[in-house]
Amino acid sequence: MNKKTVRDIEVSGKKVLIRVDFNVPMQDGEITDENRIVEALPTIKYIVDNGGRAILFSHLGRVASAEDKKDATLAPVAKRLQELLQKEVKFVPETRGQVLEEAIANLKDGEILMFENTRFEDIEGKKESKNNPELGKYWASLGDVFVNDAFGTAHRAHASNAGIAANIKETVAGFLLEKEIKFIGGAVSNPKRPFVAILGGAKVSDKIEVISNLLNVADKVIIGGGMAYTFLKAQGFEVGTSLCEIEKLDLAKELLEKADGKIVLPVDFRFTKKFENEPASHVGPITDIKADEMSLDIGPKSVELFAEILATAKTVVWNGPMGVFEMSNYAHGTIGVCEAIANLKSATTIVGGGDSAAAAIQFGYASKFTHISTGGGASLEYLEGKLLPGIEIVANK
Ligand code: ADP
Ligand code: MG
Numbered sequence: 001m002n003k004k005t006v007r008d009i010e011v012s013g014k015k016v017l018i019r020v021d022f023n024v025p026m027q028d029g030e031i032t033d034e035n036r037i038v039e040a041l042p043t044i045k046y047i048v049d050n051g052g053r054a055i056l057f058s059h060l061g062r063v064a065s066a067e068d069k070k071d072a073t074l075a076p077v078a079k080r081l082q083e084l085l086q087k088e089v090k091f092v093p094e095t096r097g098q099v100l101e102e103a104i105a106n107l108k109d110g111e112i113l114m115f116e117n118t119r120f121e122d123i124e125g126k127k128e129s130k131n132n133p134e135l136g137k138y139w140a141s142l143g144d145v146f147v148n149d150a151f152g153t154a155h156r157a158h159a160s161n162a163g164i165a166a167n168i169k170e171t172v173a174g175f176l177l178e179k180e181i182k183f184i185g186g187a188v189s190n191p192k193r194p195f196v197a198i199l200g201g202a203k204v205s206d207k208i209e210v211i212s213n214l215l216n217v218a219d220k221v222i223i224g225g226g227m228a229y230t231f232l233k234a235q236g237f238e239v240g241t242s243l244c245e246i247e248k249l250d251l252a253k254e255l256l257e258k259a260d261g262k263i264v265l266p267v268d269f270r271f272t273k274k275f276e277n278e279p280a281s282h283v284g285p286i287t288d289i290k291a292d293e294m295s296l297d298i299g300p301k302s303v304e305l306f307a308e309i310l311a312t313a314k315t316v317v318w319n320g321p322m323g324v325f326e327m328s329n330y331a332h333g334t335i336g337v338c339e340a341i342a343n344l345k346s347a348t349t350i351v352g353g354g355d356s357a358a359a360a361i362q363f364g365y366a367s368k369f370t371h372i373s374t375g376g377g378a379s380l381e382y383l384e385g386k387l388l389p390g391i392e393i394v395a396n397k
Helices: 035-049 066-072 075-085 098-105 118-122 133-141 159-165 175-189 204-217 225-234 246-259 300-311 332-342 354-362 376-383
Strands: 015-019 053-057 089-092 112-115 145-148 171-173 195-199 220-223 269-272 282-284 294-298 315-319 348-351
Touching: 015 035, 015 159, 035 053, 035 075, 035 175, 066 118, 075 089, 075 112, 089 098, 098 112, 118 159, 133 159, 145 159, 171 175, 175 204, 175 315, 175 348, 175 376, 195 204, 195 300, 204 220, 204 225, 204 246, 204 315, 204 376, 220 225, 220 300, 225 246, 225 294, 294 332, 300 332, 315 332, 315 354, 315 376, 332 354, 348 354, 354 376
Parallel strands: 015 053, 015 145, 053 112, 089 112, 145 171, 195 220, 195 315, 315 348
Antiparallel strands: 269 282, 269 294
């Protein structure tokens, strides 16, 4: 990787601004998935162990009005972080001002401070998410050096990443950002071959750019999930009431032509009349579908076909579930693909995409993947081949 990381800078005695992605799912003040916190620990520990003064900040959820603040406070995250680190995290419930500035001034080498949700600044005119230059400059003034470790927001130029970077001497990557660049960036720029991409999920329109870019770099592009039916329809098959984007049929045809055999579609499906967790009424090829039926999952022959293609892969990128995995009767395809990827011995395997990552974790395959991305939207845009502002701000070596 040609980007500078925390290893390349002196942190001892420095006020180190660290943009983390602590935008974790919460329910009634409880964190329901702490993966993003756990993934940020190596960078925080490194800075603290090397005598830096860690100043952490993140966004959490959307904050449109003062009422949103109560549910969007980072206080529970700071508490959990303190438990995970077994070290004090001084939480400052402010995003600017004297209290914050004094707390930072009092911070000693090896200590950790975290300030409040950066989106609290959005209440007055979207200052954070519109990259208000004065706000970025202010936050930059609080530290000596900037570490960006927030991959989940790397596809957006906000005051808390690009704004700070524009106003500080040097910006480097944390270990999590480095890992995301290495795996996702590496897959799209320099993959070990064969490189097999598996795409699924709900909408073709969300992932057109990804398919298009992956057709340039991957050896095979498997398409399952709710996206498959637009492609099947484009090939002239009836798909009943399955998810299908009529206005994307021409595009699907174009992609199929461009693919020149690279696109692999499912060969069997689980049919049902209702979008409910009842067992499929029958399983078979798309030609078996009745006009009032939909397919909510791929069938066992498709899993077998995909597993065969995956078996020789050296790089695998998976984005998007194969069916409505939230319903146990339609989780078979997604579990089957997880299993096929888990069985690969010498491949680099990467999951990008919020729901696919959740599925991999929920079904117990998390440790079987080389890398589970912490960024849904960011990993998609990275796979699309776009330059991400949060990576572009990091100094080159
Ligand atoms: P990711 O977050 O991994 O990128 P998406 O957000 O694109 O994935 O899609 C996830 C959603 O796709 C899931 O909620 C799942 O239920 C839905 N889905 C998958 N297959 C189908 C299908 N055949 N019909 C309807 N929805 C589907
Ligand atoms: Mg999703």
